Amino acid sequence: xxxxxxxxxxxxxxxxxxxxxxxxxxxxxxxxxxxxxxxxxxxxxxxxxxxxxxxxxxxxxxxxxxxxxxxxxxxxxxxxxxxxxxxxxxxxxxxxxxxxxxxxxxxx
Numbered sequence: 001x002x003x004x005x006x007x008x009x010x011x012x013x014x015x016x017x018x019x020x021x022x023x024x025x026x027x028x029x030x031x032x033x034x035x036x037x038x039x040x041x042x043x044x045x046x047x048x049x050x051x052x053x054x055x056x057x058x059x060x061x062x063x064x065x066x067x068x069x070x071x072x073x074x075x076x077x078x079x080x081x082x083x084x085x086x087x088x089x090x091x092x093x094x095x096x097x098x099x100x101x102x103x104x105x106x107x108x
Contacts, residue, residue, distance in 0.1 A: 035062055044081045049096045052086050059084035 035058035036044055043055045059065055059081065069083020076090040085092045 032063055034064065035059060045079065052081055052096050055081040056084050056086065 036055075039055075039058055043051055043058075046052055046055070059068075062068070062084070065083050067083075069085055072082030072085075072087060073092075077087045078090055079087055081087070086096055087093070088096065
């Protein structure tokens with residue numbers, strides 16, 4: 001009995017007797033979980049200044065902080081914590097004042 005080699009038509013003949021094996025892939029890099037995906041999402045859109053400051057502190061070590069802030073500035077995000085900064089009406093503010101009576105003296 002004669003041994004015949006079968007190959008799919010249309011593929012180039014490699015001439016080798018064993019098929020080529022792909023090289024093993026390097027393992028994917030370990031990705032750190034993003035704080036905004038792990039913590040309570042409401043924290044980044046909270047009303048309380050203390051909660052917003054907590055959200056900002058979570059952003060401090062985030063690997064995509066700069067990209068997040070740039071994207072929020074480009075989109076003019078109306079509110080929330082983005083890239084470690086507080087946005088209100090599309091503008092970055094230093095800190096959010098609690099609700100209540102306005103100041104007696106206008107800020108300079």
